Amino acid sequence: MESLITAAARALEAGDPLGALNRVALRNDAPSLALRGIAMAQLGDLAKAKSLLRNAARAFGPREAVARARCVVAQAEIALVSRDLSWPDRTLAAARTTLEKHGDLANAAHARHIAARRLLLLGHIEEAESMLAGPGRFPLPPASQVVRELVLAGIAIRRLRSEDARAALARAARAARQAGIPALAAEVEGASRVLDTPTARLITRGEERPLLLAEVEQLATSEVLVVDTFHHSVRRRGTVVPLGTRPVLFALVRILAQAWPADVSRQTLIAGAFHARHLDESHRARLRVEIGRLRTKLKPLADVNATKQGFALAPRRTRDILVLARPVDEKHANVLALLSDGEPWSSSALALALGTSPRTVQRALDELARSNKVQCFGHGRARRWMTPPVPGFPTGLLLPTPLLKT
């Protein structure tokens, strides 16, 4: 429509943000602000990009609804990448509806992907999946296709479906080659490595070995009794006893399972489950109560037998018990798992993603910082936390260039 805007938009699409900036750097009209914002985002200055896009959205008249909606989508993407998860998802949904209504299906799909990635990051897997399944199936541009497949792979990995994940990643790799964007191809490759790196640890009869995602998946159909520290549950095939809200019971069953077929002394159980150093009669009484509760819970899967010195598990209909644990058994492993995507997180975003209070997260971060496992920068509300990416942890999904045409 406008000559210089067209020239700048073409430069941006060709992966030349500096060329785009050269053309619109001194202009403050709405489309120039939007292009400058996207160029700055591509150059990594997210703070500047955010304010430029905010101004652009404001500068577009109320009648330029589509242009405005595209700015909102770009802002949402920047928020996601900076792990600002409190960004209002309703604003993004409204922008998506506007784009859909005006036939800008490519950008509407892009908005959908951003929403799905946010949901995935927050652990709302079902919602992320239904977000992707939304209406408007049409041929996506290759770069957009890559993002979609990466989100699908992320969902499959979190559901322990390695074959689905592998297939999605293969499609992602194909689309990345088609898009010809090296950063996308690298992202797909990084995500693929997750499938060939141990994602869990198996502990049985006092021995340990690393497990690939596919092997973890096989456990779901095998006959063994699994004490699952990822989901805080005990299961055998389709029978699942969730203990997520009963940490003491889970701690007890885990200690018993790790020792199985041997028994565990009362003292060890009390120390491990109640974090008590000195034993007294009240602890013994409490242990009796908790074991009673555990017995009731585990009834379909196993029995808890009293022995001379303590207790032992006795599984039903299987001859094996194993414990499925995280690769590194670490205090605050959940915080580290999120930070390991290499992106800077705010403590409030971590709290949101973990579903705990900001105070709890803050305490965990302080503790981790003292042992140099995490680092922070910035002050006050702008403070961000990160760790150097640990190989083998799922990396965060992707920042594609916003598909914004003016």
Add this chain to the structure above:
Amino acid sequence: MKRSAAEIIREYGPFEGVEAVHGVTYDGSHVWFASGDKLNAVDPDSGKVARSIDVAAHAGTAFDGRHLFQIAEDRIQKIDAASGKVLSTIPAPGGGGDSGLAWAEGSLWVGEYRERRIHQVDPESGKVLRTIESKRFVTGVTWVDGELWHGTWENEESDIRRIDPATGKVLEQLDLPAGTGVSGLESDGGDRFFCGGGTNGNVRAVRRPRRG
């Protein structure tokens, strides 16, 4: 003011490698359109691209009988239609905010998109001779039989309108279907307008209302 729905006679395209049409003109036998880094000549009968010139082409296109004029970034290039060589350039009046371009009566007429106005420009010096205010974002501009027409594209709505060159008053308006953009406009001197479809990469022929 007369207002009616635009009658689309024919659609050309999509053309291979063309993402968007930025400007349109007509040289008497071919419809030329600007597609970013090329000017393409389409045979209006077959609908096929007969020829292309590699030249920066970001907005309006015009033809004066011998030369093509093409806006690129913030300047207007004068191109030899036969050789495809850029002969000279003048600054564009909107400094890059320019969109449509027409040639008539020895002047260039340049639409300035967001400023909602049309400049009459000396094709030799680039000097602005006068400026006509419009009511809507201006895309393509064309003159036919002494009538000044321009395309609009605002709020995802487009029309082709005839305005009074003295006052800018709208005299006649052809509304395009919702979701159809107009980028680039040219009359064939008869009863057809050619206009670019913007980001859908098509060129359309629209019937010009008969007088009388």
